[in-house]
Amino acid sequence: MCTAFVSIEPEAAVPVLLLSVRDEYLGRAWLPPDHHWPDRPDLLGGLDLAAGGTWLAVDPVRRTAACLLNGFGPLAPADARRTRGRLPLTAVREGGIGHLDLTPYDPFHLVLVRADGARVSSWSGGRLEERELPSGLSVVLNDGLEGRAADRTTSERIRDLMAARAAHFRSRLTAEPRPEPTADGPAAAAWGGWLPIVAGDGLAPDADAALIQRRDFGDGRIWGSSSISLLALGPDRLRYDFAAAPVAADGPGWRRVATG
Template sequence: MCTVIAGVEPGARTPVVLAGVRDEMADRPWRGPAAHWPRFPGLVGGLDLQAGGTWLAADATVPRVAALLNGTGRQASPAIRRSRGDLPLRAAAHGGLPGGDLAVYDPFHLVVAEPGGVRLWHWDGERLTEDKLPPGLHVIVNDGLVTGDADPKVAWFAPRFAAAPRPSADDPGDATWAGWRELAAGAGLPAADPRALVVRRELADGRVWGTSSVTLVALGEAGLRYDFDARPGDASAWTTVLAPPRGKR
């Protein structure tokens, strides 16, 4: 179950902070964040080598980030189905839900964040809805927006993210990022714990499904900072992919 955690604080120097946890089959090939798409110059994100798209894309010049989660509902017809991995690319490039016939996509949740706020679209295969997230800490999973009463993971992590020091987009080091980094890396909970954010499951066919990467993005007055952890569960594995120009910090 992929997860996006969004902290929204209008008026703050860094009004939006986003954590993205990607869960996928371990044998699905991918590459780490880079400018992989010539048709979308300026976009940076991880590349899904199987379908060519991404689960999260960032444009530092706006700044803007778009993230995708699989949804639940009516699946697209195999005759017309397209990969959902192009949705974050087009949303990050253009700032909203991409146009076209949504019937070609399986259900999804699409998050688009800018310093001015966070929008969330839900497509269940038949109906499209949209939310603008109010101030506060929000958790989005494959079932959509959830509260602590409905999910033990949310009950454990949401108050801890809300209480942790807020990452600052213009922090050139890790001082303000340590709390969210530790939490997004799993906070040390075992992968089998029902509260776990970083998960791993050995399936009956011998394949492994679990958390393949974690992303943190902060959007503020200075621009966008994008940190990435390719070894989920290891809080020392974080690297900074994008950061605001030094003169803007």
């Protein structure tokens, strides 16, 4: 149940903010953001050690970032399937994924943010749908933009959990003054009132609305939030803060990723 919140205010000093929470089976190994790909040494992102790709990629030169959420729908043919983890790397380097043959990929939603806006690309196995995001706060879930993808989960329980998370944190983030992070200083100073909300807002990890979650769905593996990313993009700045989950509400645990 990965989730991305995108705040767009075209007239602000920092027009685009991205909050991306990665949810995964907690036994899946990964490395924190760095220059992990020899064929694309200028790009930053966390490394998924199981498949070699990433859930969020950043191109500091172009000031773009792309985060990936799994979707629902028909799976790609098993004999031709490719990892979706390379798609964020392609998106930030080439400005999107619309030129690709996507038939080897399982369903997904990809959020591409730029200094002047953001776009969501959704693939459910049949055709690619792309939507430019409006001003204000948008949320992208595994059920798509605002939970309205054509192909959505058949699990009423999962759908309710996603809806509860989206509703709670949309309300909490919009109630706080919108941050305008500078390139310097600690995360607590940069993100202000958003930071304790992003750290979980005091909710238990098994609460229905939990952003930083930990759940046992009964298959012997633990599902939960493994990391949190905060990005600020503007015409003259890019800030990237990262934390492994869980993280303290008052700031410790955050690392500002060097993008210079």
